[in-house]
Amino acid sequence: MSEQTAFQRYEREPAKRVFAAEFRETSYHFKEGSEDKSPTFVLLPTGERCNRVFLVGLLADKKKSEGDAVFYQIKVKDPSGFFFVSAGSYQPEAMHQIASIETPTVEAKPTYVAVIGKPNVFNAPDGRTLVSVRAESVAAVSKEVHDCWILDTATRTLERLEKTEETPDLVKAKEIYKQSSDVWKRMVHEALKTIEI
Amino acid sequence: MDLTPITQRISEKFAALGHQIEPAKVEEKLARMINEFGVPEEEAERSIVSDYSREFGLDEQIHPAVVASDAPDATPIAEVKIGDWATIEGVVTVLFESRSPSVAQSGILADQSGCIRFTVWAKAQAPALEPGVWYRFESAAVDEFNNQPGFQVHSGTAIFPIQHDQLPHIETTPIADLKRGVISIEGKVVSYTERAEGPVHIAGVIADGTGAIRFTIRRGDTTPEIEEGGWYQIEYAVADLYRGAMNLQFNAGTRITQISDDRSLRPAISPIAGIKPGIVCVRAKVLQEYASSSERMFQSGTLGDESGTIRFVTWKDESAERLAPGMAYTIYYASADEFNGRLSLTLNGATCLPDDASAINVSPIPERSAPETATLEGVVTVLFPPRTASIAQTGIFAHQSGVMRLTVWANAHAPVLQAGNWYRLESAVLDEYNSQKNIKVTSGTVVTPLTGEATPQIAISPVSDLKPGLVSIEGKVITYTPHSDGPVKAAGVIADNSGGIRFTIRQGDQVPGIEAGGWYRFDSAIADLYRGAMNLQLNAVTRISPLPGDQNLEPSITQVANIKPGIVCLHVKVVQEYESTSERILQSGILGDETGTIRFVTWKDDNTERLVPGKIYTIQYAAADEYNGRPSLTLNGSAVIPDDAGAIEVKASGDEVIGALVHISPGSGLIKRCPVEGCGRVLTRQNYCQVHEIQPDFQYDLRIKGWLDNGRQTWDTIISREGVEKLLGLTLEGAKEMAENNPLGLETVYYHLCEELLGRYISCQGRVIENRLFTSSCSYLSFDPARHADLLNRSEVTSHE
Numbered sequence: 001m002s003e004q005t006a007f008q009r010y011e012r013e014p015a016k017r018v019f020a021a022e023f024r025e026t027s028y029h030f031k032e033g034s035e036d037k038s039p040t041f042v043l044l045p046t047g048e049r050c051n052r053v054f055l056v057g058l059l060a061d062k063k064k065s066e067g068d069a070v071f072y073q074i075k076v077k078d079p080s081g082f083f084f085v086s087a088g089s090y091q092p093e094a095m096h097q098i099a100s101i102e103t104p105t106v107e108a109k110p111t112y113v114a115v116i117g118k119p120n121v122f123n124a125p126d127g128r129t130l131v132s133v134r135a136e137s138v139a140a141v142s143k144e145v146h147d148c149w150i151l152d153t154a155t156r157t158l159e160r161l162e163k164t165e166e167t168p169d170l171v172k173a174k175e176i177y178k179q180s181s182d183v184w185k186r187m188v189h190e191a192l193k194t195i196e197i
Numbered sequence: 198m199d200l201t202p203i204t205q206r207i208s209e210k211f212a213a214l215g216h217q218i219e220p221a222k223v224e225e226k227l228a229r230m231i232n233e234f235g236v237p238e239e240e241a242e243r244s245i246v247s248d249y250s251r252e253f254g255l256d257e258q259i260h261p262a263v264v265a266s267d268a269p270d271a272t273p274i275a276e277v278k279i280g281d282w283a284t285i286e287g288v289v290t291v292l293f294e295s296r297s298p299s300v301a302q303s304g305i306l307a308d309q310s311g312c313i314r315f316t317v318w319a320k321a322q323a324p325a326l327e328p329g330v331w332y333r334f335e336s337a338a339v340d341e342f343n344n345q346p347g348f349q350v351h352s353g354t355a356i357f358p359i360q361h362d363q364l365p366h367i368e369t370t371p372i373a374d375l376k377r378g379v380i381s382i383e384g385k386v387v388s389y390t391e392r393a394e395g396p397v398h399i400a401g402v403i404a405d406g407t408g409a410i411r412f413t414i415r416r417g418d419t420t421p422e423i424e425e426g427g428w429y430q431i432e433y434a435v436a437d438l439y440r441g442a443m444n445l446q447f448n449a450g451t452r453i454t455q456i457s458d459d460r461s462l463r464p465a466i467s468p469i470a471g472i473k474p475g476i477v478c479v480r481a482k483v484l485q486e487y488a489s490s491s492e493r494m495f496q497s498g499t500l501g502d503e504s505g506t507i508r509f510v511t512w513k514d515e516s517a518e519r520l521a522p523g524m525a526y527t528i529y530y531a532s533a534d535e536f537n538g539r540l541s542l543t544l545n546g547a548t549c550l551p552d553d554a555s556a557i558n559v560s561p562i563p564e565r566s567a568p569e570t571a572t573l574e575g576v577v578t579v580l581f582p583p584r585t586a587s588i589a590q591t592g593i594f595a596h597q598s599g600v601m602r603l604t605v606w607a608n609a610h611a612p613v614l615q616a617g618n619w620y621r622l623e624s625a626v627l628d629e630y631n632s633q634k635n636i637k638v639t640s641g642t643v644v645t646p647l648t649g650e651a652t653p654q655i656a657i658s659p660v661s662d663l664k665p666g667l668v669s670i671e672g673k674v675i676t677y678t679p680h681s682d683g684p685v686k687a688a689g690v691i692a693d694n695s696g697g698i699r700f701t702i703r704q705g706d707q708v709p710g711i712e713a714g715g716w717y718r719f720d721s722a723i724a725d726l727y728r729g730a731m732n733l734q735l736n737a738v739t740r741i742s743p744l745p746g747d748q749n750l751e752p753s754i755t756q757v758a759n760i761k762p763g764i765v766c767l768h769v770k771v772v773q774e775y776e777s778t779s780e781r782i783l784q785s786g787i788l789g790d791e792t793g794t795i796r797f798v799t800w801k802d803d804n805t806e807r808l809v810p811g812k813i814y815t816i817q818y819a820a821a822d823e824y825n826g827r828p829s830l831t832l833n834g835s836a837v838i839p840d841d842a843g844a845i846e847v848k849a850s851g852d853e854v855i856g857a858l859v860h861i862s863p864g865s866g867l868i869k870r871c872p873v874e875g876c877g878r879v880l881t882r883q884n885y886c887q888v889h890e891i892q893p894d895f896q897y898d899l900r901i902k903g904w905l906d907n908g909r910q911t912w913d914t915i916i917s918r919e920g921v922e923k924l925l926g927l928t929l930e931g932a933k934e935m936a937e938n939n940p941l942g943l944e945t946v947y948y949h950l951c952e953e954l955l956g957r958y959i960s961c962q963g964r965v966i967e968n969r970l971f972t973s974s975c976s977y978l979s980f981d982p983a984r985h986a987d988l989l990n991r992s993e994v995t996s997h998e
Contacts, residue, residue: 017908093232114956116859139956147980156908189992
């Protein structure tokens with residue numbers, strides 16, 4: 001037996017940190033490799049591939065669709081916009097977690113949630129390309145976690161913007177997305193400003 | 198969690214048997230079992246496989262059912278993987294004596310592809326295995342054995358002897374191509390020797406046109422019916438490596454058939470450069486003959502051919518034949534061995550036929566460079582009994598710039614050296630062996646004893662600058678401890694203002710009395726490295742003179758990060774105290790300063806005190822050692838002075854990882870571990886350990902298995918009990934209570950853990966090994982206003998505004 005098979009380890013894709021405004025503009029997706037089980041990625045406008053995201057925001061809306069297939073849809077708000085997050089019967093853990101979080105109402109205290117999931121690009125009936133997150137896990141968290149996430153996401157977004165190496169992903173992103181890096185830099189700045197000191 | 202690999206495995210398994218299953222369905226079932234019901238992954242996989250098997254009527258094929266079925270094909274031993282439940286077929290080549298009552302038998306099983314160790318547990322109540330018999334093992338558990346796969350026969354394993362007529366057919370292999378395992382060869386017995394004594398009864402060599410192999414038959418084993426000179430077909434013998442060379446073993450299952458037709462054997466001659474350990478034929482010229490260095494040796498020298506040279510040796514026995522220098526020989530079936538990393542040929546038992554010397558063009562042997570010689574003055578510090586008659590004396594010789602091994606050759610006819618005396622060695626030979634320096638007294642060396650005025654004066658050095666060799670220092674004896682037995686008569690610590698050093702006085706060395714607290718000048722002591730630390734040996738040549746007056750000693754403080762093995766003074770805080778693991782330990786824990794942390798231990802004795810966790814101390818002259826590759830401090834004998842005024846911000850050692858906990862695997866939370874010493878495997882919910890079976894007296898533990906992710910990298914993370922307790926604010930006892938008072942049992946703790954920790958930012962101190970993180974010290978990350986301000990500045994858009 002070769003050492004390789006004995007010690008082969010599972011490499012997990014990191015969960016990218018991205019603000020809603022950038023995520024919403026993501027439209028290009030691709031597959032790495034030609035096999036059925038090859039991972040699929042979306043290409044972020046700031047020039048990095050992404051097949052998992054970690055996001056924290058305010059739970060803004062929660063809908064349960066009844067019928068043949070039960071699934072939940074939630075909206076999560078960060079300083080720059082909304083994430084559309086769904087969980088169906090293929091994500092029973094996330095579905096369960098969403099079900100147990102209180103539905104937001106006007107009077108209720110704001111609920112922050114952390115979501116770990118896969119980006120999913122699809123075409124809406126009206127022809128627009130939309131991107132959502134298929135949740136793997138959802139957890140109710142404190143405001144402090146949200147503030148930490150803003151710092152974390154700001155850091156990672158700036159790192160992507162400040163990267164000078166012309167990677168194939170960056171070249172491709174420049175070709176597809178039209179926004180200048182200043183747009184994203186401003187987004188980061190505005191997001192940071194929402195934290196009250 | 199990603200169930201794709203399991204889904205794929207299941208659907209491929211059935212696809213191979215001609216049944217298509219929709220992966221989505223499998224994944225859904227898996228997800229339900231794993232995520233909703235908390236079924237462990239392996240268990241879920243097994244249960245789904247058995248469901249589908251039943252559905253397709255495949256029970257026999259997928260399940261290793263305990264019947265002597267023509268069902269699952271045996272896995273070749275070379276392909277057995279750790280963690281498998283394998284069906285294995287092979288022959289028992291060796292049985293070892295059992296060292297534990299829980300093991301009924303252990304030994305080695307071989308098949309065509311290789312060999313594997315096995316253990317039959319007493320609990321398995323398996324029939325006794327016999328060497329030389331082939332068996333089939335169904336559902337053997339493959340585990341790790343010294344980093345190699347081994348398999349275990351437990352009560353669920355079925356064992357069937359394989360009849361002789363049902364053995365797998367094994368193709369005949371040329372001898373040069375043999376690999377480890379059960380083999381068949383055809384060859385001629387070219388040497389066959391019965392030995393009167395020792396565990397080996399018969400030794401010999403079998404050859405074919407490609408090469409030759411040694412065989413041995415142990416005393417007590419059945420003697421095969423073979424004769425020197427005969428050709429045989431040998432089936433089901435076992436080839437295995439012994440000292441780097443392939444060796445053939447016969448056993449009760451080995452079939453030997455004489456080949457009646459007349460065959461001629463053309464031995465394969467190998468070039469000298471291509472010789473590997475084993476039996477070889479060479480055609481070579483005798484280049485050199487050495488003077489014999491041992492009584493038992495008949496002849497030794499160097500052989501050469503076009504490709505290279507090799508040493509040879511012939512030991513004294515009836516068959517020993519002397520080779521003439523300058524002559525060429527064809528040497529059949531000599532034994533090539535590796536000795537001290539160099540190959541050499543043993544000619545006993547080989548046939549040497551004279552050959553045409555002019556036909557062999559020998560590549561020139563590299564000239565041996567003239568040995569380096571030197572004249573040194575120094576002290577013989579110790580003498581050892583020599584191991585061979587060719588050496589008169591061996592020992593250690595210390596001089597001003599080093600300490601080296603000393604060898605006096607018997608043929609040097611040198612005067613007998615005395616330990617503890619000074620000598621001048623003129624034209625002694627210096628060499629290096631295994632990176633150790635040697636000085637050799639040969640017949641060309643002049644040895645002069647030195648006494649009194651003639652012995653050299655050695656200048657005083659600061660203690661911290663000492664290098665191996667003869668040294669002189671001035672210092673204060675900090676501690677002096679006489680030992681009642683053992684090779685060391687007394688030990689202690691001497692220090693000056695530059696540092697401290699351990700010293701020893703050996704039993705039998707006459708050294709004038711010294712006392713703790715006194716200042717002395719030590720002339721001609723021997724400094725040498727011992728376990729990585731400089732050590733001072735005081736012996737009969739050391740002149741010790743008390744120094745007058747009271748001198749002030751100021752210990753020089755070492756920072757924790759700079760600690761090397763030796764004697765050190767530190768200014769540190771007690772970071773942590775461990776629970777004592779031994780009767781003999783008074784206290785152990787961690788000390789730290791601004792530069793790092795170090796483990797410490799205090800052994801129980803009359804005059805040591807416990808340190809108070811959190812307090813700061815100046816520790817003078819403690820012993821630093823390396824233990825398991827990490828520095829460690831022993832406080833016995835050192836002076837410990839509390840410092841109530843100081844403040845130390847301790848720097849954490851090890852790796853720090855900050856990230857979000859993005860996944861918590863089942864198997865986290867309150868778990869049960871196997872109580873068998875050294876095992877600690879996690880038990881299934883039925884208290885089953887995959888090695889030690891049902892363990893009702895398990896031990897509880899708390900842990901998290903999951904993924905920590907910082908957006909650029911993810912770590913397969915294990916947080917051990919202390920870390921989980923701190924993050925959850927829940928002790929192991931509390932977790933047990935929680936599980937006991939809830940109908941969900943252990944899973945309650947898992948759900949609680951996910952609720953509290955999933956998606957949280959934590960900072961972990963621990964060890965990172967590739968993408969794995971092991972930590973027991975974690976805390977929640979809090980918002981950092983300074984970082985916020987910095988990011989606001991960094992994200993300021995200055996252009997086009």
